[in-house]
């Protein structure tokens with residue numbers, strides 16, 4: 499069975515075609531600049547060189563049309579006929595409180611996701627455009643929605659409620675939702691498998707450290723708390739996002755700097771994080787380079803980042819009554835040897851011990867703690883596409 503996984507952004511989309519008999523990737527690609535001059539499709543059939551197809555694409559439907567053409571192209575296609583696509587899995591950012599797991603897409607599901615647009619105004623509209631375009635292009639192929647928020651829906655009310663007037667939750671849905679759920683779910687399951695344990699017997703802390711970053715506390719296979727909140731702005735220090743700050747700073751800075759709502763929103767989301775502290779870059783590689791060259795603000799950004807991750811891990815261990823496994827994933831978590839080392843060094847008091855030789859690894863499933871370490875530390879490259887394809891298979895087979 500072949501499953502096409504689609505992840506639509508506002509002006510870009512990513513796709514992967516997987517053969518679920520062996521979970522192999524047949525082809526993958528990225529469309530950029532949808533609706534903007536200079537749009538192009540980068541398509542890669544597994545084992546072949548990348549094809550760059552430059553063609554005007556005015557909307558997501560046109561873009562997906564070109565994706566389907568590429569998938570069936572006689573030279574670089576991965577299938578002969580679109581009949582070989584058995585199901586489509588869509589990544590959707592926000593499903594509010596409505597769905598706690600993936601679902602087959604129906605008109606009712608589309609309506610429910612439209613109701614969540616207010617909660618994710620940048621993400622849900624392109625996700626929905628992708629769903630509607632695929633329904634038109636492949637009307638007889640079943641499709642499934644896999645939601646970033648779903649895995650976190652098991653959080654108890656004490657974890658998701660904010661200390662604001664309760665009516666704001668009732669009237670406007672102001673609560674913690676959490677994001678990166680598909681990634682946290684994939685890496686926690688993979689970690690349990692690598693350790694040969696049932697996930698229900700483990701207390702796991704998953705650290706998704708990329709440009710966007712979040713931590714989750716997972717006990718009995720269920721999320722107890724996660725660091726992102728009502729939006730993906732809360733929690734850790736990120737590439738350009740501030741994470742947790744004193745909320746009083748918002749009105750204070752707006753007043754002092756004469757910023758309106760939009761400018762303040764932009765400052766918190768785009769100009770803060772490690773970029774804001776260092777003044778150098780949002781990319782951790784640049785910051786690690788500058789810190790190694792002695793740049794004090796780059797060093798400060800890295801220390802502040804590690805400080806926050808460490809506090810979350812410590813707090814989550816307390817919340818779960820201990821921790822058996824810490825998992826590092828996403829761009830920084832999978833690749834930054836120094837960052838993992840520095841975070842884990844602060845956790846020695848809880849029985850975390852990194853093996854330097856094992857930790858000298860990038861982007862590969864690996865146990866990086868010592869044999870004697872009380873808490874196992876794992877690097878698990880995330881694979882949201884595979885998780886989406888697995889859910890899709892489960893729901894359509």
Ligand code: ADP
Pocket residue numbers: 707708709710737780781782783786828829830833834835
């Ligand atoms: P997102 O999907 O949120 O855009 P990724 O998970 O792709 O982010 O992570 C991107 C970030 O990972 C980059 O900004 C970079 O800071 C970091 N990163 C990638 N490779 C390395 C590396 N070798 N060393 C340190 N940081 C890295």
